[in-house]
Amino acid sequence: MRNPHIHTELPGPQARAMLARDRAVSSPSYPRDYPFVMSHGRGTEVWDVDGNRYLDFVAGIAVCSTGHAHPQVVQAVKDAADRFLHISSDFWHEHFTGLGERLAAIAPMGEPAMSFLCQSGTESVEGALKLARYVTGRPRFLGFLGGFHGRTMGALSFTSSKYTQQKGFAPTMPGVTHVPYPNTYRPLFAGTDQGRAVLDYIRTLFERNVPPTEVAAILVEPIQGEGGYLVPPAGFLAGLRALCDEHGILLIFDEVQSGVGRTGKMFACEHWGVRPDIVTSAKGLGSGLPIGAVIAKRRLMEQWQRGAHGNTFGGNPLSCAAANATLDLVRGQYAANAAAVGEHFIGRLRELAGAYPCIGEVRGKGLMIGMELIEADAERTPARALCERLVTRAFYNGLLLLSCGVSTVRFMPPLCVTGGEVDEAVELLRGSLEEALQGAGR
């Protein structure tokens, strides 16, 4: 297909030159799928160094929540930079405390909350794990197969969405037991209620293998992200809450990907009205500036002694200023936009699924949407190669996408995306799918 916004062959000459320089000096471990070399962006649109324009339905992996270069966020960062670039979390400043107040106002605990600020998702998970061990005095944890929580050693012990993430790094932190995440499209257990089946599985584990009195916390993504954009069945998160309450276990929701308005609510857990003890946040929180937060019930976090946990860069003024502007925008308009445009988007993708049997399922909430590709056989065999070809073809046609799970394309555009941009993306997707089905790749 021909997109009038793509003027050069891809990658273009400037991009090719950059890729050649980069190959010599950058780690090959980055999981880069296709050669997009960015020049600049506005809202949902991005341009490469050769002047080609794309629709960005990746948003820096669910990070650019307010779109690229939102003027209010950029101004807040500029104003902060004019005053000072750094002071460290050993001291106080307005943006730091202002962010703590905003996070306390949106915390989904249903009771007073406090925050610990850091720079990334994986650090927010580390902080949550340390807090859980500290306040319970218990050593063990439960995590979920297919989960992704980051790549530092503590978080990595839980991460299990792809084989390559742990390979070569063992032993990771001991004491973590993985259990299946309920998957209604690919049921692992007999019966129709996969959520209840997983809860029964955990109960059996608690009777036979893992003493619940030794478990500090259960760490779970309210919607599983890297593992395939899986939405849990009704009652599952509430069931986990009840199990935790029964055994004095803390419930940690990792909302690094699903939080900050992405699903149409500030936190995804609000869709089910289930209240965690601790929530992790990062990605969309700073619209692109590095920031993460451990948000916990105040009665838990206030138990941390002075010096129990700390850092140098946490609460950096530029990141906090960006986060404050982001939260004001997301609460003001973009969470509602994510809900409304997300519904339209899911509808358009389901129409497409009606025409293409290789689209097995379209699922998600708000603008956290997955489209699982299959071989269109009775076994619903995951169409891994087709998925890879589709993501690649979409790039060549001017649409940035990423995959997750085994064969799921995920859509995570900025929360300011318009219905018109979604319609344009769906047409690019349709053309790319046609090409991918005919075997085209690069």
Ligand SMILES: Cc1ncc(COP(=O)(O)O)c(C=O)c1O
């Ligand atoms: C749910 C979840 N937790 C944690 C992380 C790790 O975040 P970061 O890459 O900022 O360390 C991610 C990143 O994809 C994530 O999706």
